[in-house]
Amino acid sequence: MxxxxxxxxxxxxxxxxxxxxxxxxxxxxxxxxxxxxxxxxxxxxxxxxxxxxxIPEMPEEEEQPIPEMTYEQQVVAKIRERYSVDDELAILRQRDTKPGEFEAYNAYAESCKEEARLLIEKQKH
Incomplete structure (x- = not known):
């Protein structure tokens, strides 16, 4: 060595x-x-x-509160669990040629909106 x-x-x-x-x-x-x-x-x-x-002691990090997401942010986050931006754009672009795919996407997006609305209502109380 x-x-x-x-x-x-x-x-x-x-x-x-x-x-x-x-x-x-x-x-x-x-x-x-x-x-x-x-x-x-x-x-x-x-x-x-x-x-x-x-070894220097590391200062204890204060726990930062997690900022609440807006309704729109929650809807988008939920949609991204299943559809990427590219997937979403492709479905929207082909809505007339692949109506079944669009309907499945749209139903999921509507359920995401409802989930976000319920979550925000729950956070208020």
Whole structure:
């Protein structure tokens, strides 16, 4: 194994000597696992040593309220569960040549509208 260092800190580990200035170190020792710390490898006095940096705590995210969708957004979302925009446009474009397909689409769209209306009524109460 070969390493690249900068100010004693190991900045790269390579399987072969791909670049100039790499140091052949043989086997890299495994760091000790310390909860709450990240091992950072350094090359000092001809060997690899580890220093341990505290893992910064992630701030707890405040739960954001989910914005309520408008009636139109709910209808479109429900329609998209079954029909993509391309599918919908094709059906609308061919409504006269494929009336059965259009009727199935239209019935589904109407049921989506009713579902959205009921959901909005339920949210009001």
């Amino acid at each position: 070969y390493i690249d260092i900068k100010n004693e800190k190991i900045i790269g580990i390579y399987a072969d000597n791909e670049r100039e200035g790499l140091i052949d170190i043989g086997i890299i020792p495994k760091p000790e696992q310390k909860e709450g710390y990240n091992p950072v490898p350094y090359y000092r006095d001809g060997k690899i040593v580890y220093e341990y940096e505290t």
